[in-house]
Amino acid sequence: MRRLLSPIGFVLVGLSFLLPFVSLRLADNAAGQVAITWHGAELTVGGDGRIHLAEPLPDPRTGELRMQDVSEELAPVARQLAKGGLFLPGQPAVIGTVLLVLLGVLSVVPAGVRTRRVLATVAGLAGAAALTLGEWLAARRIGHAYPTHPPVLWAYGFWLALALLLALGAVNAVLLYRSQPATRYPTSGP
Numbered sequence: 001m002r003r004l005l006s007p008i009g010f011v012l013v014g015l016s017f018l019l020p021f022v023s024l025r026l027a028d029n030a031a032g033q034v035a036i037t038w039h040g041a042e043l044t045v046g047g048d049g050r051i052h053l054a055e056p057l058p059d060p061r062t063g064e065l066r067m068q069d070v071s072e073e074l075a076p077v078a079r080q081l082a083k084g085g086l087f088l089p090g091q092p093a094v095i096g097t098v099l100l101v102l103l104g105v106l107s108v109v110p111a112g113v114r115t116r117r118v119l120a121t122v123a124g125l126a127g128a129a130a131l132t133l134g135e136w137l138a139a140r141r142i143g144h145a146y147p148t149h150p151p152v153l154w155a156y157g158f159w160l161a162l163a164l165l166l167a168l169g170a171v172n173a174v175l176l177y178r179s180q181p182a183t184r185y186p187t188s189g190p
Contacts, residue, residue, distance in 0.1 A: 003108060006120040006168055010104030013127070013164045017041050017098070019157025022088075022138055024049075026149050032056065033067060038088055040157055043138050044098050046090040088141065093134030097165075100127035104168065117176040124169025128162055 017040030026034040032055035038047070056065040104123030107116045139152040146152075 003116070006116070006172060007105045007108040009164060009168045010101050010107075010120075010123065013101050013161050013168070014098075014105070016157050016161040016164065017044065019160065020155035021135060021158040021161075022142060023153040023155045024142055024146060024149060025153070026146070036086060037155060038138070038142075040094070040161065042088060043091050043094045043134060046088060049086040049088065051086070088138060091134040091138050093130045093137060097127050097131040097134060100130060101165075114176065114179065117172045117179070120172040121169050121176055124165050124167075124172060126169075128165040128169060131158070131162055131165060
Protein backbone atom coordinates (compact mmCIF):
# COMPACT_ATOMS: atom_id res chain seq x y z
CA MET A 1 0.00 0.00 0.00
CA ARG A 2 2.85 2.44 0.81
CA ARG A 3 4.13 1.90 -2.73
CA LEU A 4 0.91 3.41 -4.11
CA LEU A 5 0.76 6.59 -1.99
CA SER A 6 2.91 8.79 -4.25
CA PRO A 7 1.27 7.63 -7.50
CA ILE A 8 -2.18 8.25 -5.96
CA GLY A 9 -1.00 11.73 -4.96
CA PHE A 10 0.06 12.41 -8.55
CA VAL A 11 -3.33 11.20 -9.80
CA LEU A 12 -4.91 13.79 -7.47
CA VAL A 13 -2.65 16.44 -9.00
CA GLY A 14 -3.89 15.37 -12.44
CA LEU A 15 -7.50 15.64 -11.28
CA SER A 16 -6.87 19.16 -9.99
CA PHE A 17 -6.34 20.20 -13.63
CA LEU A 18 -10.12 20.00 -13.96
CA LEU A 19 -10.40 22.99 -11.56
CA PRO A 20 -9.93 26.71 -12.34
CA PHE A 21 -6.29 27.79 -12.59
CA VAL A 22 -6.56 31.39 -13.83
CA SER A 23 -9.36 33.89 -13.24
CA LEU A 24 -9.99 37.41 -14.49
CA ARG A 25 -12.69 39.57 -12.88
CA LEU A 26 -13.89 42.07 -15.44
CA ALA A 27 -16.57 43.63 -13.24
CA ASP A 28 -17.47 43.22 -9.61
CA ASN A 29 -19.85 45.90 -8.41
CA ALA A 30 -23.48 46.55 -7.58
CA ALA A 31 -24.43 46.35 -11.27
CA GLY A 32 -23.14 42.80 -11.61
CA GLN A 33 -20.19 40.47 -11.72
CA VAL A 34 -18.32 39.20 -14.76
CA ALA A 35 -15.45 36.75 -14.53
CA ILE A 36 -13.59 34.55 -16.98
CA THR A 37 -11.79 31.41 -15.81
CA TRP A 38 -9.43 29.02 -17.50
CA HIS A 39 -9.04 25.53 -16.04
CA GLY A 40 -5.79 23.58 -15.91
CA ALA A 41 -6.88 21.38 -18.81
CA GLU A 42 -7.36 24.49 -20.96
CA LEU A 43 -3.88 25.71 -20.05
CA THR A 44 -2.55 22.33 -21.13
CA VAL A 45 -4.23 21.81 -24.51
CA GLY A 46 -5.58 25.30 -25.17
CA GLY A 47 -9.17 26.42 -24.92
CA ASP A 48 -11.64 29.20 -24.38
CA GLY A 49 -12.18 30.76 -20.99
CA ARG A 50 -15.46 30.09 -19.22
CA ILE A 51 -17.63 33.14 -18.69
CA HIS A 52 -19.42 33.60 -15.37
CA LEU A 53 -22.06 36.32 -15.10
CA ALA A 54 -24.11 37.41 -12.10
CA GLU A 55 -26.48 40.33 -11.80
CA PRO A 56 -28.70 41.68 -9.05
CA LEU A 57 -32.21 40.26 -9.40
CA PRO A 58 -35.12 40.38 -6.98
CA ASP A 59 -35.43 37.33 -4.77
CA PRO A 60 -38.90 35.82 -5.43
CA ARG A 61 -39.47 35.13 -1.71
CA THR A 62 -38.23 38.34 -0.10
CA GLY A 63 -38.13 40.84 -2.95
CA GLU A 64 -34.59 41.89 -2.00
CA LEU A 65 -31.96 42.28 -4.68
CA ARG A 66 -29.46 39.41 -4.65
CA MET A 67 -26.69 38.42 -7.01
CA GLN A 68 -27.87 35.52 -9.14
CA ASP A 69 -25.97 33.52 -11.73
CA VAL A 70 -27.16 34.33 -15.25
CA SER A 71 -24.26 32.69 -17.10
CA GLU A 72 -26.43 30.17 -18.88
CA GLU A 73 -28.58 32.88 -20.47
CA LEU A 74 -25.97 35.57 -21.19
CA ALA A 75 -22.65 33.73 -21.67
CA PRO A 76 -23.35 32.77 -25.32
CA VAL A 77 -23.97 36.45 -26.15
CA ALA A 78 -20.81 37.52 -24.31
CA ARG A 79 -18.80 34.82 -26.10
CA GLN A 80 -19.96 36.15 -29.48
CA LEU A 81 -19.00 39.68 -28.48
CA ALA A 82 -15.50 38.49 -27.47
CA LYS A 83 -14.89 37.10 -31.01
CA GLY A 84 -12.25 34.57 -30.06
CA GLY A 85 -10.59 36.81 -27.48
CA LEU A 86 -11.13 34.17 -24.80
CA PHE A 87 -8.91 31.53 -26.44
CA LEU A 88 -5.67 30.71 -24.65
CA PRO A 89 -3.26 28.33 -26.43
CA GLY A 90 -1.67 25.44 -24.56
CA GLN A 91 1.24 26.55 -22.40
CA PRO A 92 4.44 24.52 -22.95
CA ALA A 93 5.47 24.72 -19.29
CA VAL A 94 2.06 23.37 -18.21
CA ILE A 95 2.40 20.57 -20.78
CA GLY A 96 5.78 19.80 -19.19
CA THR A 97 4.07 19.70 -15.81
CA VAL A 98 1.55 17.16 -17.08
CA LEU A 99 4.40 14.98 -18.35
CA LEU A 100 6.12 15.21 -14.96
CA VAL A 101 2.85 14.28 -13.23
CA LEU A 102 2.67 11.25 -15.53
CA LEU A 103 6.24 10.39 -14.49
CA GLY A 104 5.10 10.61 -10.87
CA VAL A 105 2.19 8.25 -11.54
CA LEU A 106 4.53 5.82 -13.29
CA SER A 107 6.96 5.91 -10.36
CA VAL A 108 5.12 2.85 -9.08
CA VAL A 109 6.68 0.71 -11.84
CA PRO A 110 10.38 0.44 -10.83
CA ALA A 111 11.19 -2.32 -8.37
CA GLY A 112 13.73 -0.38 -6.30
CA VAL A 113 12.47 1.84 -3.49
CA ARG A 114 15.27 4.36 -4.06
CA THR A 115 14.45 4.66 -7.78
CA ARG A 116 10.76 5.21 -7.03
CA ARG A 117 11.59 7.94 -4.51
CA VAL A 118 14.01 9.67 -6.88
CA LEU A 119 11.39 9.69 -9.65
CA ALA A 120 8.67 10.99 -7.32
CA THR A 121 10.98 13.68 -5.90
CA VAL A 122 11.99 14.92 -9.35
CA ALA A 123 8.42 14.77 -10.63
CA GLY A 124 7.06 16.67 -7.63
CA LEU A 125 9.64 19.45 -7.33
CA ALA A 126 10.29 19.95 -11.06
CA GLY A 127 6.53 19.75 -11.68
CA ALA A 128 5.91 22.50 -9.11
CA ALA A 129 8.50 24.73 -10.79
CA ALA A 130 7.15 24.07 -14.29
CA LEU A 131 3.56 24.63 -13.14
CA THR A 132 4.45 27.96 -11.54
CA LEU A 133 6.23 29.08 -14.71
CA GLY A 134 3.30 27.99 -16.89
CA GLU A 135 0.79 29.75 -14.65
CA TRP A 136 2.86 32.94 -14.67
CA LEU A 137 3.17 32.89 -18.47
CA ALA A 138 -0.56 32.26 -18.91
CA ALA A 139 -1.47 35.04 -16.46
CA ARG A 140 0.91 37.38 -18.25
CA ARG A 141 -0.64 36.56 -21.63
CA ILE A 142 -4.16 37.12 -20.28
CA GLY A 143 -3.05 40.36 -18.61
CA HIS A 144 -1.77 41.63 -21.96
CA ALA A 145 -5.05 40.69 -23.65
CA TYR A 146 -7.05 42.64 -21.00
CA PRO A 147 -4.69 45.48 -19.97
CA THR A 148 -7.36 47.83 -18.56
CA HIS A 149 -8.88 45.29 -16.17
CA PRO A 150 -7.87 44.23 -12.65
CA PRO A 151 -4.95 41.83 -12.30
CA VAL A 152 -5.27 38.19 -13.20
CA LEU A 153 -5.91 35.94 -10.18
CA TRP A 154 -4.27 32.58 -9.69
CA ALA A 155 -7.26 30.39 -8.87
CA TYR A 156 -7.64 27.61 -6.30
CA GLY A 157 -7.02 24.72 -8.73
CA PHE A 158 -3.49 26.00 -9.33
CA TRP A 159 -2.81 26.40 -5.60
CA LEU A 160 -4.09 22.88 -4.89
CA ALA A 161 -1.94 21.34 -7.64
CA LEU A 162 1.10 23.33 -6.50
CA ALA A 163 0.65 22.32 -2.85
CA LEU A 164 0.27 18.65 -3.78
CA LEU A 165 3.34 18.72 -6.04
CA LEU A 166 5.47 20.42 -3.39
CA ALA A 167 4.28 18.02 -0.69
CA LEU A 168 4.92 14.96 -2.86
CA GLY A 169 8.37 16.19 -3.85
CA ALA A 170 9.38 17.23 -0.33
CA VAL A 171 8.12 14.08 1.41
CA ASN A 172 9.86 11.83 -1.11
CA ALA A 173 13.07 13.88 -0.83
CA VAL A 174 13.04 13.50 2.96
CA LEU A 175 12.35 9.76 2.69
CA LEU A 176 15.11 9.45 0.13
CA TYR A 177 17.56 11.26 2.42
CA ARG A 178 16.58 9.19 5.45
CA SER A 179 16.92 5.90 3.57
CA GLN A 180 20.65 6.47 2.90
CA PRO A 181 22.92 4.32 5.02
CA ALA A 182 24.90 6.19 7.66
CA THR A 183 28.45 6.97 6.67
CA ARG A 184 30.99 5.17 8.82
CA TYR A 185 34.27 6.93 9.44
CA PRO A 186 37.25 4.83 10.43
CA THR A 187 38.36 5.38 13.95
CA SER A 188 41.99 5.49 14.70
CA GLY A 189 42.92 3.48 17.71
CA PRO A 190 46.10 2.92 19.68
